[in-house]
Amino acid sequence: MQQHTRQHGPSYGDRPPERHRLVRKLQGIADVTSEERQALLDLPMTVRSYARGEDLVREGDVPNECCLILEGFTFRYKLLPDGRRQIMAFHTPGDIPDLQSLHIGVMDHSIGAMMPTQAAFIPHKSMRDLTHAYPGLLHAFWRDTLIDGAISREWLIGVGRRDAHERIAHLICEMLRRLKAVDLAPNDTFKIPATQADVADALGLSNVHVNRVLQDFRREGLITWTNYTVSILDWERLQKRALFDATYLHQAHEAAA
């Protein structure tokens, strides 16, 4: 590795530029007028930082604000009483992982930081005012939660009916497409702060088996995956291996490789 780890996150002024990611993301799934764009940028937000392993929101909470990911990565997860963990989604900058809390009071799962993460918390009231003033944004947000649901259904197919190789290949395909859509995957390479154990808990596998499958993929020249950095070496074969079809991502503009 070269000069990668900027230990100390850059400190932004009182309006972090990452706020634009929300606009960028919504533009990816709906039309956003310049008025709406400005209203989004003017939302009152409280920025907080989290270390890896900390929870932004916890199962059982009844939040009165939504969190917008500015920098970092989070995952949606749930624990069984005996500690088994299922990760149900990864979220990237621009996402609002608990948007649903606007309508569903009590959280039925937790949201944790996968790496040092900055999140902007927006009061529910502000969100309601915003969507009241701009119904177009309300539909954009609804659409966003629907796509989130479509992704979790696709994960359901994976865990239910794909074998380990297909599952892992599929996850890599999905992350590439999603990160490309927010310009975070130049050269078919992206960072993903997931350990092999995280991947295992996302795909319903054991960490040991994830390790072995990744070695297969490396041997086959499909990908590299070291230091939390994934590079796709053979997109065509990887897609085939995954039985990947990006329709479910409902991306407005094509980000195909």
Next chain:
Amino acid sequence: MQQHTRQHGPSYGDRPPERHRLVRKLQGIADVTSEERQALLDLPMTVRSYARGEDLVREGDVPNECCLILEGFTFRYKLLPDGRRQIMAFHTPGDIPDLQSLHIGVMDHSIGAMMPTQAAFIPHKSMRDLTHAYPGLLHAFWRDTLIDGAISREWLIGVGRRDAHERIAHLICEMLRRLKAVDLAPNDTFKIPATQADVADALGLSNVHVNRVLQDFRREGLITWTNYTVSILDWERLQKRALFDATYLHQAHEAAA
């Protein structure tokens, strides 16, 4: 029509009484005023019938209407290229399984009838007019899709991290609670038109294994399941076996046994 909100005045005219299930269901998840109630009942609908195995909506379709289940059962499913099938949701009378098509053009999965089913098709335009006139209903519908998402996430945990016994017990618990909420499970007994192969495809198992687990449950005196009829004999132990916690269903009123 001033007095129409009286519970016992069944003056639906020539409208099918099943239409009320939609009201019943929405009342279960949000407050519905009597005006909104009437507007729901006045929605233009085209009723169509389907035999078991027929699709109401198919992957790739771009629908311009939503389907409301009046009578019967449907499931949401998707096929892999080689025929493997994953069922992602069961839907009961009162559900609008493709409500999302209002915002997401192309269907990324199919909806099939599990038994002879009557569905009422409502033009998207009528739905948009309705939610425009009654924003409260818009939020009720959004909430409905969010709960649908919560259920599919719970299925994801099941398939990812529960073993076969837990999965099957959990499905039974969920169906009981959901059907009780629409008064379709008197005496902890309900009909579910799923074959063992259907259950297998919903839970990521083989039909043979489903059969064996069901036999275990029968031997243990937890349930009976014959002729598409399920009876819960020991709710307490079944819940324990399933690690069941109904929070994710977000039911407004408790329907606990």
Next chain:
DNA sequence: CGGAACCTTGATGTTACTCAACACAAGTGG
């Protein structure tokens, strides 16, 4: 009566899990 759809049972096979050990890097406190 014959067939179709579904359920049941047994035998066999395999995917992926568990357990356990070790390697390696980075961070931490002495």
Next chain:
DNA sequence: CCACTTGTGTTGAGTAACATCAAGGTTCCG
């Protein structure tokens, strides 16, 4: 600076929970 710890990746051996394959049984229905 080192010894120690902690987190992560890697490898091997043994095993369990499933799947698959195949056959027979039941029920229902035209």
